[in-house]
Amino acid sequence: MKPLxxxxxxxxxxEAKRYTRSKVGNFFYFLFLFAxxxxxxxxxxxxxxxSFKPLDELLVFPPTLFTVKRxxxxxxxxxxxxxxxxxxxxxxxxxxxxxxxxxxTVLCVVFAAMAAFVLSKTDIKFKAVIFTVIQFALLFNAYTxxxxxxxxxxxxxxxxxxxxxxxPALASPMGVFLMKQYMDGxxxxxxxxAAHIDGADWFRIFKSIILPIIKPCILTLTLFTFLSLWNVTxxxxxxxxxxxxxxxxxxxxxxxxIARTGSAMAVSVIMMIPPVxxxxxxxxxxxxxxxxxxxxx
Numbered sequence: 001m002k003p004l005x006x007x008x009x010x011x012x013x014x015e016a017k018r019y020t021r022s023k024v025g026n027f028f029y030f031l032f033l034f035a036x037x038x039x040x041x042x043x044x045x046x047x048x049x050x051s052f053k054p055l056d057e058l059l060v061f062p063p064t065l066f067t068v069k070r071x072x073x074x075x076x077x078x079x080x081x082x083x084x085x086x087x088x089x090x091x092x093x094x095x096x097x098x099x100x101x102x103x104x105t106v107l108c109v110v111f112a113a114m115a116a117f118v119l120s121k122t123d124i125k126f127k128a129v130i131f132t133v134i135q136f137a138l139l140f141n142a143y144t145x146x147x148x149x150x151x152x153x154x155x156x157x158x159x160x161x162x163x164x165x166x167x168p169a170l171a172s173p174m175g176v177f178l179m180k181q182y183m184d185g186x187x188x189x190x191x192x193x194a195a196h197i198d199g200a201d202w203f204r205i206f207k208s209i210i211l212p213i214i215k216p217c218i219l220t221l222t223l224f225t226f227l228s229l230w231n232v233t234x235x236x237x238x239x240x241x242x243x244x245x246x247x248x249x250x251x252x253x254x255x256x257x258i259a260r261t262g263s264a265m266a267v268s269v270i271m272m273i274p275p276v277x278x279x280x281x282x283x284x285x286x287x288x289x290x291x292x293x294x295x296x297x
Contacts (some may be wrong), residue, residue: 009215044272054190058261075262076270082263089239090249097133097230097246098177100162101274104169104229109221112175113214117206119176121192131180137173146235152235165245169229175221182217183210227275247271273278 045066050058052071057064080090119127149168153159167290187210195205211218233248251269 047265047268047272051262051269053262055262078263079266081261088244089134091159092242093206093244093246093249096243100165100232100245101226101229104166105222107166108169108172108175108225109218111170112179112221113211113218114174114176115176116179116183116205117210119189120180121189121210122202134173134195138177150237159237160239160243162243164234165229165232169225172221172225179214179217182214187213221279223275223282226278230274231271 049066049068052068052073052075054070054072054074057069118124119131153164153167156163158164191209192205195209200208231247231250232245234244238244250271
């Protein structure tokens with residue numbers, strides 16, 4: 001008598017069904033990914049190439065998008081002269097942007113990690129309600145919050161100070177959301193209980209256990225926050241030229257018409273360098289963090 005497996009044509013228990021693509025399918029799959037990646041890089045490539053074009057090549061018709069016959073760095077060397085008429089030196093704007101981006105990013109990561117730790121691993125009352133409010137806060141954009149923020153800044157006396165840039169970074173709904181979802185998925189409660197049994201307090205647990213585990217999430221939030229703060233501009237809350245950021249003053253260069261197209265592209269290239277560097281450092285952690293954010297809603 002034949003075994004039941006052969007009689008009913010059943011697969012072996014240890015036989016795993018394998019799904020494979022053909023070599024032709026793999027070729028077109030990677031070709032599509034390469035084309036999509038190259039297409040996403042076209043604006044950056046165009047910006048870099050145009051920043052090295054002299055004025056006569058910028059005015060040529062039909063325009064040449066990605067070729068430079070006589071590359072020059074005059075568009076970069078002309079930047080100090082274009083803003084030399086300002087009462088504040090360029091170094092002041094650079095310092096403001098670096099200080100705001102670095103300080104705001106550090107504060108955002110620290111406060112978001114602490115808030116997420118409390119919401120994820122403690123038994124405080126109404127934490128589900130608090131997290132629901134945080135999720136609803138993700139729906140509001142900067143334009144919706146402009147007037148309430150101005151009223152808060154005015155009440156606190158923060159108008160025309162660095163706090164206008166830093167206070168929004170302290171209360172980041174996106175940061176708390178990402179941190180909490182990552183902790184829910186990757187930090188087991190048994191680990192916290194074991195640390196309590198060993199005599200560790202909450203601060204020791206947060207410093208020695210939580211922070212090393214959520215390092216990928218920290219790097220991801222660092223990228224998003226740094227990119228947002230590096231490009232921040234003051235609208236209606238900063239009136240002192242001493243407190244304005246680099247994007248604010250650089251935007252005035254782009255208003256000079258086609259004659260300043262090369263310099264405007266040079267400004268864009270300079271502004272792209274810090275976010276690209278931060279991305280290269282943290283890009284390995286972004287996919288893992290964003291994937292974990294959708295595990296538990």
